[in-house]
Amino acid sequence: MSGPNTDFDPVEVTDVKPEAVDAAREAALAAIAGAADLDQLKQVRLAHAGDRSPLALANREIGALPPAARKEAGQRVGRARGEVNQALAARQAELEVEHEERMLVEETVDVTLPTDRLPQGSRHPITLMSEHIADLFVGLGWEVAEGPVVEAEWLNFDALNLGPDHPARTMQDTFWTEPAENHVVLRTHTSPVQARTMLTREPPIYVICPGRVFRTDEYDATHSPMFHQVEGLVVDRGITMAHLKGTLDHVAEQLFGEGISTRFRPSYFPFTEPSAEVDLRCFVCRGAEPAVASCRTCRGEGWIEWGGCGVVNPRVLTACGVDSDTYTGFAFGMGIDRAFMFHSGAASMRDFFEGDVRYSSAFGTEL
CATH class of the missing domain: 1.20.58 (Methane Monooxygenase Hydroxylase; Chain G, domain 1)
Structure with a gap:
């Protein structure tokens, strides 16, 4: 086998x-x-x-x-x-x-050939926002007023009823130029433009005053030693807080959308009496439940702090040569940088001032 x-x-x-x-x-x-x-x-x-x-x-x-x-x-x-x-x-x-x-x-490129291609520039978004706000008031018949950023102490403080002992005049809040006996500061608000306007014009006065201001603040995401404000001033016969409220409601609606209104909270400012803090109806949740409870923009309040306002103090009118028995007025102020952050959703104020052209280019020529 x-x-x-x-x-x-x-x-x-x-x-x-x-x-x-x-x-x-x-x-x-x-x-x-x-x-x-x-x-x-x-x-x-x-x-x-x-x-x-x-x-x-x-x-x-x-x-x-x-x-x-x-x-x-x-x-x-x-x-x-x-x-x-x-x-x-x-x-x-x-x-x-x-x-x-x-x-x-x-892919050959003749680098010796002439070219007509230039980098496309763009305007700074804060400039665009300033002009946008100014245009709203020009549409109401107001004028744009400007003034120097290096200002006399009297115009920055005394004319606005901020006395010699007011804490805002200290080195902790104000940039003073040298020598100190010249009494010259970097303006801490654009209110000196209002004083200059009242000193050089006869009422009725309707002006908007945008511009740079300076305070000794820390430089962080929401603060800067140099920032931008816009202030408005009206001096005329029979002006009341009702006119002020109607004006701010109109501007809020134009800037942030239909149905956005404002509210006043009692406050104190030396240059207005009575005075109020202005709150803006949250333009994200619009103060409506239940969205307001989880809104990150207003943090569940339904309102956002916007600025300050009030009826012009008679002492300010008198200091600037306006007959306070005949005329009354109102004034308001708010931050342009803060308004732009609301408008665009920008996260940090530092982006405005670091000079990166790519940041400005992202907004192009229109807000």
Whole structure:
């Protein structure tokens, strides 16, 4: 009785037959030669040298052959895969050279040619906001008044009923110029423009005063030693708080959308009497429940602090040469930077002053 045949067991494995391996190799070489660019060659590589390619699958089938047939089949498949990989590498090198030569031709730039292309600039968003607010009041028939940022102490404080002992006059709040005996400061508000206007004009007066102001504040996300204010002044016969409320309601609606109103909270300012803090109806949640409870803009209050206002103090009118028995008036002030942050959603005031042109470009030419 003879034993089993261990030299050869005729197992049919189609993928590793010589004719199948040769056909897979020839197909791969033809595809490689026909690849016109690097992208096509990448697809050929996946199809003919990837894990699911015919030669890769044939290599896996070698283990199914009897021991005597494995060596020959492995050599046959290995030679075929080697030829394919060599062809891929050679074609890769050829196509890379062609790609670089084509780029040199197609992307050539003559740097000696003149150009009329200039970087497109953009105006600073704070300037745009200042002019936008001023335009609202010009539309109401008001005028724009301006004044110097380096101001006399009397105009910055005394004319506005801020006495010699008022805490705002100390070094902790005010930038004083040297020598001190000149009594000159960097203006802490734009109210001196109102004083100058009353000193040089006869009522009726309707002016808006935007501009830079300076205080010794810390420089952080919501404060700066230099910032921008806009103040309004009306001096005429029969002016009351009702006129002030109507004016601010109109401006709030124009700036922040229809239905946005204001409210007054009693306060104290030396240059107005009576005085009030102005709150703005939250333009995000609009003060409506239940949205107001989770509103990040007003922090659940439904209102946002906006500025200060009041009826012009008769002492200020008298100091500026206006007959306080004949005329009354109102005044208000608010931060332009803060208004812009409300309007645009800007997160940090520091972005306004760091000079990055990309920040201004993001807002273009219109708010």
